[in-house]
Amino acid sequence: MSLSSNIPTRACLALACAIVIDLSTVSTHAQTPSADASSRAEEAYGRIDFEATLAASTEAIAGGGLDASACARLYFLMGVARAALGQENESRDAFLRMLALDPERTVERALSPRLRAPYLEARGLLDARAERLTLTVDRVASTDTLVVRARDPVSFVANVRVAVRRRGNGAWTQQIKPFAREMSVAMPPGAGVTEVAVALLDEHGNVLLTAGTTAEPRAFGEPVGSSAQDARTTPRAGGNGHIVAAGIAVAVGVLGLGAGVAGIFVRADGANSFNDDTLCFQPSTPPLTRGEQCAGDLNAARNGEIIAGIGFGVAGAAVIVALVVLAVGGGGDDDDRSTAALSCGSGPGTFGVACGVRF
Helix, strand or coil, X not given: CHHHHHHHHHHHHHHHHHHHHHHHHHHHHHHCHHHHHHHHHHHHHHCCCHHHHHHHHHHHHHHCCCCHHHHHHHHHHHHXXXXXXXXXXXXXXXXXXXXXXXXXXCCCCCCCHXXXXXXXXXXXXXXXXXXXXXXXXXXXXXXXXXXXXXXXXXXXXXXXXXXXXXXXXXXXXXXXXXXXCEEEEECCCCCCCEEEEEEEXXXXXXXXXXXXXXXXXXXXXXXXXXXXXXXXXXXXXXXXXXXXXXXXXXXXXXXXXXXHHHHXXXXXXXXXXXXXXXXXXXXXXXXXXXXXXXXXXXXXXXXXXHHHHHHXXXXXXXXXXXXXXXXXXXXXXXXXXXXCCCECCCCCCCCCCECCCCX
């Protein structure tokens, strides 16, 4: 009797657990609509349902919040699905965006020629264009200004997001602006290193390319005029040694150049005297050869040629030494000239421009 009375209780408990699990799943899907749609796109592609693949992949892109790798995969699915549905132009555009995000990505050779044709056309079009999807961040020398430069060969970047902060200060200042090929960003005031995270975004907020993230930001040196910058750039004893050494090398080069020019004149004068009968060669008894009568002029010409060769050789070597000394000793602040190589990713930033996709 007690056993039968516990059955409804156990059933209720099981049902309650099932409801909790189901609600948890629904909650998770609600929090990540793009991830859920991406999964459905992959499932539909696996069962060769191209209409469902196209619908789910389009939904995933429109949901936003994806990184470049996820977007590239979805554009691949869209490209194949549209090709299978006879939408060649739209398929080519999807493959163009896929290749802009991941130039090394390919399609399976097992696909039919009809499905591969838009991909091959997209690759040919992108290869013919000089630009690639790029993002760089540079500091303008001797200023407190950063320059963000971006290129978008397929016109799907909508905004640029830039986040900046002073290292050690946990708060990021973020700004999102419409896509522009170049924009300036002011470094935060005060002493300390500036950290920067820049992202190109599509119109749905998907991250297409990054130059640093909030987890791994790009770093630039002290602002101009800060105490740390002044201390770092104040000349120290021996700090300009490379300039002195280069100056000495240049001086030696000038002397060598002068010696080379003088040698040319000496050679020319000796050669002219040796070849001029009125200046050198005269009848004599017993008869003497020109070389015997004009030995002094011949030696002068030869010595002038040697002097010219040595002088010009010294001048050339001195120039090379000066350039090497300046290059090695005058490196300066790498942060001021560093160029950020960008990788796709996300991360809030202080100043930035977001890029959008137009479908």
